[in-house]
Amino acid sequence: MPLASEDKSIDCPIDCPIDCDVHPTVPGMMALLPYLDPHWQEQVTDRGILSLDSIAYPPNLDFTVRRDLRAKGLDLAGMQDAVFGRWGAGQAILNCIYGVQMVHNADMGVAFTRALNDWIKAQWLDRDPRLAASIVLPMQDTPACLEELDRLGSNRQFVQALVLANGEEPYGKRQYWPIWEKLEKLNLPLGIHAGSSYHNPVTTLGWTNYYIEDYAAQTFGFQAQLANLVTEGVFVKYPQLKVVLIESGVTWLPGFIWRLAKFWRGVRREVPWVDRPPGDIIRDNVRMTIQPLDAPDEANALQKAIDQIQSEDFLLYASDYPHLRFEGDDVMPPNIPDSLHRKIMIDNPRATYKRLADMQTDLVGVR
Amino acid sequence: MGKHVVAAAADLPQGSRKRIEAEGRVIAVFNVRGEYFAINDRCPHEGGSLCTGRLSALTVSKVPGSYEWTREDEFIRCPWHGWEFDLRTGRSVCDPKTMRVRLYDVHVEHGEELVAEKTLVAETFPVRVEDDYVVIEI
Ligand code: FES
Numbered sequence: 001m002p003l004a005s006e007d008k009s010i011d012c013p014i015d016c017p018i019d020c021d022v023h024p025t026v027p028g029m030m031a032l033l034p035y036l037d038p039h040w041q042e043q044v045t046d047r048g049i050l051s052l053d054s055i056a057y058p059p060n061l062d063f064t065v066r067r068d069l070r071a072k073g074l075d076l077a078g079m080q081d082a083v084f085g086r087w088g089a090g091q092a093i094l095n096c097i098y099g100v101q102m103v104h105n106a107d108m109g110v111a112f113t114r115a116l117n118d119w120i121k122a123q124w125l126d127r128d129p130r131l132a133a134s135i136v137l138p139m140q141d142t143p144a145c146l147e148e149l150d151r152l153g154s155n156r157q158f159v160q161a162l163v164l165a166n167g168e169e170p171y172g173k174r175q176y177w178p179i180w181e182k183l184e185k186l187n188l189p190l191g192i193h194a195g196s197s198y199h200n201p202v203t204t205l206g207w208t209n210y211y212i213e214d215y216a217a218q219t220f221g222f223q224a225q226l227a228n229l230v231t232e233g234v235f236v237k238y239p240q241l242k243v244v245l246i247e248s249g250v251t252w253l254p255g256f257i258w259r260l261a262k263f264w265r266g267v268r269r270e271v272p273w274v275d276r277p278p279g280d281i282i283r284d285n286v287r288m289t290i291q292p293l294d295a296p297d298e299a300n301a302l303q304k305a306i307d308q309i310q311s312e313d314f315l316l317y318a319s320d321y322p323h324l325r326f327e328g329d330d331v332m333p334p335n336i337p338d339s340l341h342r343k344i345m346i347d348n349p350r351a352t353y354k355r356l357a358d359m360q361t362d363l364v365g366v367r
Numbered sequence: 368m369g370k371h372v373v374a375a376a377a378d379l380p381q382g383s384r385k386r387i388e389a390e391g392r393v394i395a396v397f398n399v400r401g402e403y404f405a406i407n408d409r410c411p412h413e414g415g416s417l418c419t420g421r422l423s424a425l426t427v428s429k430v431p432g433s434y435e436w437t438r439e440d441e442f443i444r445c446p447w448h449g450w451e452f453d454l455r456t457g458r459s460v461c462d463p464k465t466m467r468v469r470l471y472d473v474h475v476e477h478g479e480e481l482v483a484e485k486t487l488v489a490e491t492f493p494v495r496v497e498d499d500y501v502v503i504e505i
Contacts, residue, residue: 236430269423269451273429273432
């Protein structure tokens with residue numbers, strides 16, 4: 001972490017970078033068994049469900065897991081070594097991407113998701129106070145999402161709720177509003193991470209064949225969700241709700257805001273509750289993580305996009321561990337202007353995840 | 368600067384509109400339920416002729432899913448890209464602070480008064496003492 005060592009105003013853990021996107025790896029369904037009740041344990045063993053892998057993030061690809069990180073092991077120790085050790089983060093947010101969203105049987109999906117959240121808590125959060133996590137939401141069933149938030153939402157180790165960019169329905173739809181209402185009350189941002197339940201094709205054209213298309217098409221999912229959240233009026237109804245787009249790419253946003261704003265000017269009568277330009281709403285309520293950026297490598301290449309977004313509060317530091325986003329140990333991409341490093345690494349994550357501040361106080365207490 | 372008689376009141380009945388030229392400007396004049404409005408005809412966006420746009424109400428909403436129909440026909444919608452302008456203030460609905468169309472003072476005067484006044488400019492038709500006229504001040 002060049003910044004942590006060169007800039008003496010930054011002093012761990014209070015002034016260390018906050019890594020907003022770290023992926024714990026679930027070793028397989030066997031790891032979740034202890035967190036399932038006997039009925040679902042039997043279902044898992046009788047059916048021989050070994051894993052919930054999808055086409056997304058093929059587990060043995062070097063792109064999914066960096067070679068050097070794989071060699072160190074993807075368990076807690078391996079993650080700590082990279083994220084807190086080599087990369088110098090002071091705190092990290094775990095976003096567990098495991099195929100629980102793909103399960104069609106809602107009861108099973110809910111059971112697996114609960115087990116996943118309990119596994120995250122027991123195997124990761126409870127073993128390192130620098131870790132926070134997202135509550136994975138079982139979006140197959142809205143009432144179950146509410147129950148999960150009732151069960152875990154007051155636990156300060158959880159700082160966000162997590163859904164995938166491509167789910168059953170656009171997230172602005174009103175059947176989901178009780179969930180957003182609860183998140184706003186709990187002061188938990190909604191994290192939307194790249195990925196799909198694969199209940200719909202990832203492109204509107206239908207199913208595609210190749211992983212490369214699947215991954216590139218995630219952008220369309222993010223765009224559709226963003227447009228839908230804005231136009232359905234979620235941020236009018238729940239103005240304090242923050243949405244974090246995670247692993248979404250960044251540079252597509254200015255063009256998309258431009259397009260949305262332009263059409264809003266002409267046809268806004270259709271959605272009269274959207275009473276200010278979509279870009280203003282997005283600036284107030286939405287954040288993005290920095291990996292991947294989708295920008296050329298040269299220095300300051302991102303400045304233009306940041307100028308167009310018109311906000312320096314927008315980007316959140318993230319390594320995307322253990323995905324291959326960068327070689328070596330420079331998490332901060334060279335194309336991000338130096339002047340923004342502190343905001344992106346520390347101030348913006350703190351402002352977005354209010355609960356992290358409480359955890360920091362505890363950490364200092366421990367020290 | 369001055370007063371311009373732009374139409375006989377009888378030729379601009381309720382619900383009608385007229386595009387007129389005065390002092391090199393093109394101006395759209397509307398009669399909405401007996402009230403007159405005059406604005407620059409040229410849309411500040413890309414120049415659509417507002418006189419050919421559609422008059423509309425303003426639908427407002429306090430919460431998503433509610434629609435309140437207000438101020439019927441007090442907004443003009445540009446025929447090109449649909450931006451709406453408030454006939455009372457000239458302000459656009461989408462960007463009221465920076466995007467607006469110029470308003471002109473418009474009213475009806477009796478022919479007798481007009482003839483008595485010597486300040487009239489650029490009449491294109493005769494003013495008769497017994498009729499009413501729509502007058503714009505530029
Ligand atoms: S020219 Fe009037 S809205 Fe574009």
